[in-house]
Amino acid sequence: MGFLDIRNVTKSYGRVEVLHRVDISVEEGEFLVLVGPSGCGKSTLLNMIAGLEDISSGDIAINGRVVNGVHPSNRNIAMVFQSYALYPNMTVGQNITFGLEMHGVPRPEREKAMKEVAELLQIGQLLDRKPGQLSGGQRQRVAMGRALVRNPDVFLFDEPLSNLDAKLRVNMRTEIKKLHEKLKTTIVYVTHDQIEAMTLSTRIAVMYQGHVQQLGAPKEIYDTPANLFVATFMGSPAMNIIPAQVVMQDDRPHARVTTRDGSHAMLPFSQANLAAWDGRDILLGIRPEAITDPDGADRKSDNIVALGNHIGLTEPAGSDTFVTMTLGGRDTIARMRADVSVSPGDRFEFAVNMDKAIAFDPGTEDRIGP
Amino acid sequence: MMSAAQTQSVRTGHVTRMFIYLFLLLSALFYLLPFFIMLTNSVKPLGEITGGNMMSLPEVFTLEPWKAAWSSAQVGVEPTGLRPYFWNSIRMVVPAVFISTILGALNGYVLTKWRFRFDTILFGLMLFSCFIPFQIVLIPMARILGILGLAGSTYGLILVHVVYGIGFSTLYFRNYYAAFPTELVRAAQIDGARFFQIFRRIMLPSSGPIIVVCVIWQFTNIWNDFLFGASFASGSGAPMTVALNNLVQSSTGVKEYNVHFAGAILAALPTLLVYIVAGRYFVRGLMAGSVKG
Numbered sequence: 221m222g223f224l225d226i227r228n229v230t231k232s233y234g235r236v237e238v239l240h241r242v243d244i245s246v247e248e249g250e251f252l253v254l255v256g257p258s259g260c261g262k263s264t265l266l267n268m269i270a271g272l273e274d275i276s277s278g279d280i281a282i283n284g285r286v287v288n289g290v291h292p293s294n295r296n297i298a299m300v301f302q303s304y305a306l307y308p309n310m311t312v313g314q315n316i317t318f319g320l321e322m323h324g325v326p327r328p329e330r331e332k333a334m335k336e337v338a339e340l341l342q343i344g345q346l347l348d349r350k351p352g353q354l355s356g357g358q359r360q361r362v363a364m365g366r367a368l369v370r371n372p373d374v375f376l377f378d379e380p381l382s383n384l385d386a387k388l389r390v391n392m393r394t395e396i397k398k399l400h401e402k403l404k405t406t407i408v409y410v411t412h413d414q415i416e417a418m419t420l421s422t423r424i425a426v427m428y429q430g431h432v433q434q435l436g437a438p439k440e441i442y443d444t445p446a447n448l449f450v451a452t453f454m455g456s457p458a459m460n461i462i463p464a465q466v467v468m469q470d471d472r473p474h475a476r477v478t479t480r481d482g483s484h485a486m487l488p489f490s491q492a493n494l495a496a497w498d499g500r501d502i503l504l505g506i507r508p509e510a511i512t513d514p515d516g517a518d519r520k521s522d523n524i525v526a527l528g529n530h531i532g533l534t535e536p537a538g539s540d541t542f543v544t545m546t547l548g549g550r551d552t553i554a555r556m557r558a559d560v561s562v563s564p565g566d567r568f569e570f571a572v573n574m575d576k577a578i579a580f581d582p583g584t585e586d587r588i589g590p
Numbered sequence: 591m592m593s594a595a596q597t598q599s600v601r602t603g604h605v606t607r608m609f610i611y612l613f614l615l616l617s618a619l620f621y622l623l624p625f626f627i628m629l630t631n632s633v634k635p636l637g638e639i640t641g642g643n644m645m646s647l648p649e650v651f652t653l654e655p656w657k658a659a660w661s662s663a664q665v666g667v668e669p670t671g672l673r674p675y676f677w678n679s680i681r682m683v684v685p686a687v688f689i690s691t692i693l694g695a696l697n698g699y700v701l702t703k704w705r706f707r708f709d710t711i712l713f714g715l716m717l718f719s720c721f722i723p724f725q726i727v728l729i730p731m732a733r734i735l736g737i738l739g740l741a742g743s744t745y746g747l748i749l750v751h752v753v754y755g756i757g758f759s760t761l762y763f764r765n766y767y768a769a770f771p772t773e774l775v776r777a778a779q780i781d782g783a784r785f786f787q788i789f790r791r792i793m794l795p796s797s798g799p800i801i802v803v804c805v806i807w808q809f810t811n812i813w814n815d816f817l818f819g820a821s822f823a824s825g826s827g828a829p830m831t832v833a834l835n836n837l838v839q840s841s842t843g844v845k846e847y848n849v850h851f852a853g854a855i856l857a858a859l860p861t862l863l864v865y866i867v868a869g870r871y872f873v874r875g876l877m878a879g880s881v882k883g
């Protein structure tokens with residue numbers, strides 16, 4: 221049993237079930253990120269934890285207490301909203317202490333708590349202003365201050381950074397991470413941004429169409445995605461998915477792929493269990509960074525395979541150069557060092573790190589174990 | 591906003607602009623003329639009106655007609671002037687406006703921020719009430735007032751106007767609150783505020799513009815109402831509009847036009863005042879939904 225338990229929770233609006241049997245157990249101090257495309261049910265799940273939406277079936281327990289039907293203010297949670305939801309008619313100080321006031325905390329204590337939070341977030345000079353007079357980043361801080369001041373069991377964040385411009389977003393991301401490391405409070409954080417999910421979380425729940433597709437540590441999600449959706453949703457540029465066939469050669473399963481000129485290349489798998497798929501079609505998954513120029517290949521890998529193919533496009537992106545080629549009829553992206561010398565149309569020896577390759581069942585779209 | 595309006599408007603030449611101003615000036619005069627005549631004639635002795643020209647300025651300036659209209663003219667059978675009826679109207683308008691505005695705000699709040707079954711149907715019915723002609727409700731209303739024991743009293747009139755006003759005030763507040771971020775209500779819920787606390791501490795303080803719109807609308811409608819006043823509150827409980835009618839009708843012998851003019855202006859004064867004081871906010875409030883601040 222965890223600190224925050226979501227047990228078999230479903231949500232229906234009328235006859236439409238928008239969340240299907242969600243089971244997540246969060247340990248104390250964890251940073252759980254719910255990530256998925258828009259409309260997958262992240263906010264709905266978060267709102268059910270908060271008590272803003274009814275639970276259609278199942279249980280949610282916080283700190284050992286089932287909170288189904290408990291009023292949001294009595295769950296000892298705090299929430300930061302996408303729009304910040306600062307009360308426009310109150311000053312920053314009043315915004316921060318409103319919750320304490322509603323809970324009957326006497327004024328001197330409220331003032332003290334407010335001072336502490338203001339200090340922590342460096343918003344002391346803003347306390348007498350109205351939200352309308354603040355910049356986006358300052359509003360974000362105040363919204364976090366309002367959440368922090370209650371000293372809750374669980375923090376809930378619903379896309380808190382998506383209204384900020386790119387640069388500020390990265391800064392605030394770092395600050396949230398620092399804050400979590402300092403306070404060690406349990407956090408459930410909703411975002412559609414997979415980079416936010418990867419950088420912030422201790423665990424990620426990838427959601428799609430009302431199902432939790434996979435729940436695991438960021439590295440686990442990234443390296444061994446449970447299915448095609450998770451594989452392509454997490455990571456940018458997305459994982460290459462290449463139609464291939466499993467062929468045994470020297471007692472080892474290989475992926476046979478078609479290069480641009482129609483010839484076949486054999487890529488030896490590191491996973492012996494794929495021998496069971498001998499002769500069958502699969503989808504080969506390789507992340508862009510696992511396809512490089514020979515000099516840029518991962519030296520720790522003992523399964524680097526040379527693959528000759530024509531270069532399609534080259535896209536220098538400053539720190540990296542992205543190179544596309546056609547493999548199995550699909551555009552396949554390789555991520556190379558910035559100073560690699562490649563030109564479109566040339567034939568090139570790509571280095572493929574097959575240690576990082578995975579295979580998917582084209583029928584079920586699940587990753588083929590172990 | 592000013593600059594945007596200027597850049598969007600069509601450029602006009604000097605001559606065209608002259609014509610536009612001339613036209614506007616004439617229109618303004620056309621509308622002001624009746625008021626001007628009322629005003630000038632209300633400060634003339636009666637002889638100047640009956641014997642002379644309505645259009646001419648007063649030769650002798652006198653406030654007697656105003657005094658008479660206010661406190662001594664014959665209204666119905668009593669020589670009370672309009673004063674008691676003015677206070678009748680005030681006693682009717684103030685609570686009716688207050689109650690219908692508050693109820694409209696509550697309705698708007700509930701209809702937009704709390705989901706419940708049949709909420710759209712309920713709102714539809716309330717909207718419908720805006721379009722029911724007054725005449726249709728006269729008889730049922732008389733019956734209900736009778737049952738409640740409120741017939742002929744100011745309280746009865748308050749009830750009638752509140753019932754009639756709720757449709758409009760609900761419409762105003764619902765549309766205003768529909769644009770009010772629901773996340774604020776949710777944040778307040780998490781902060782521990784309950785139904786009425788959210789209303790009073792979060793919603794109402796942000797409702798200034800729409801409150802002004804609603805109050806002006808209700809005030810003018812209720813103050814100017816004649817039909818309900820005449821139907822449900824004749825005699826000493828009558829509101830200003832009915833009393834004005836009685837004043838004009840009841841003068842036996844000579845028609846004291848100057849007193850009538852003064853009385854008519856007195857009856858119009860409160861609505862005029864409300865527009866002058868709050869008119870700016872009225873326009874601003876009507877625009878509030880459409881322009882993002």
Ligand SMILES: Nc1ncnc2c1ncn2[C@@H]1O[C@H](COP(=O)(O)OP(=O)(O)O)[C@@H](O)[C@H]1O
Pocket residue numbers: 233238256257258259260261262263264265
């Ligand atoms: N009040 C509602 N009534 C009906 N359907 C809803 C309601 N709220 C959300 N939904 C549906 O539930 C699904 C999940 O919504 P949401 O949790 O907001 O998605 P996300 O936050 O992941 O973008 C969506 O398909 C949405 O259309």
Ligand SMILES: [Mg+2]
Pocket residue numbers: 262263264
């Ligand atoms: Mg959402």
